[in-house]
Structures are given as structure tokens and as C-alpha cells.
Amino acid sequence: MKYLLFILLAVIILLGMLTSTVGDAEVIEEEVEEIKVEEEIEEEIEEEIEEEAVEEVGFTTRHSRITGYAPLDPRAKEGMCYSGNPNVTASGSQSREGIVATNYLPFGTKIRIPELFGDRVFIVEDRMSSKYQNTIDILFDSQDDAYNLGVRWATVEILDE
Numbered sequence: 001m002k003y004l005l006f007i008l009l010a011v012i013i014l015l016g017m018l019t020s021t022v023g024d025a026e027v028i029e030e031e032v033e034e035i036k037v038e039e040e041i042e043e044e045i046e047e048e049i050e051e052e053a054v055e056e057v058g059f060t061t062r063h064s065r066i067t068g069y070a071p072l073d074p075r076a077k078e079g080m081c082y083s084g085n086p087n088v089t090a091s092g093s094q095s096r097e098g099i100v101a102t103n104y105l106p107f108g109t110k111i112r113i114p115e116l117f118g119d120r121v122f123i124v125e126d127r128m129s130s131k132y133q134n135t136i137d138i139l140f141d142s143q144d145d146a147y148n149l150g151v152r153w154a155t156v157e158i159l160d161e
Helices: 002-057 143-149
Strands: 059-069 099-101 110-112 121-126 135-139 152-159
Touching: 059 143, 121 135
Parallel strands: 059 135, 099 121
Antiparallel strands: 059 152, 099 135, 110 121, 110 152
16 A cells, blocks of 8 residues: 555656646747747847938948049149149039049049048049049148048948938
């Protein structure tokens, strides 16, 4: 009889453990599903935030080499600061401060270089020698200003319009 009670007690304990294990497995499955749903929701929210940020920012960026040129300075030399008429850009507009030359953006593109010029907006209206593919050349009134800029690397904001 003692043995029967002992065996019965052992069976009850084992059944309780099995039931508990099955119940735990179901709880774990439910928790895993909840976590998956939460992760999907977080991903959707992150995508929405990224899309909104792009829309609000209104520009793309590119890290570029920044230089200066001064075709209107009396000391400017053809071939170094300009080719052809120094008063006219490659797009046909008049040379003036606020213009930049680059080969990787279309004419009329507006850009900013906040690291160097804050919120000042420049317009692409000129081109450079074809050997310069990742350079922005800023038109200055004087060679001194262009030389003072030197050669820098900075993030260029290409404005959406």
C-alpha cells in the first residue's frame, strides 16, 4: 500500500509537471508572438519617422571637396580661374558671388555648405575641368578670398525644390 501511494504521488507530481510544462510552452509561444508583433510595430513606426524626417529635411547630402575660384579678379589667369569669357558661366549666366561650379549636379541646383557658410545658399551655374568629379568650386570676387578658403572637405546639402 505504501508503494501504491508512493507511485500514485509520483504520477500526480509527474502529471503536474507535464501539465505545467505544456502550459509554460503555450505561455512562451504567446509571449514570442507578442514580441514579434511589437517588433513589427516598432519597425513600422521607425520607417514612418524616417520618411517624415526626409520630407521635413528637404535635402540630401554628399561629402565633397570644396575649393574657390575668382574669375573676375583682375589678377585671374585664363586656364586657372576661368576659360573663355570670365564674365559668363558655363550655363550662360553672369559671373557673380553665390555661384558654384561642379560637374555632379545639374545647373540651377541649390546647395548649402553649413560647416563653412552656415545657411547661405549657392546655385550651380558653372562647370569645372572634367577631372574634378566630387568638387564644389565657389565663385569669389577676389583671389585672396578663394585662396583663404583653400581646399576643404565638407558635407554639402543638396536642396530639394
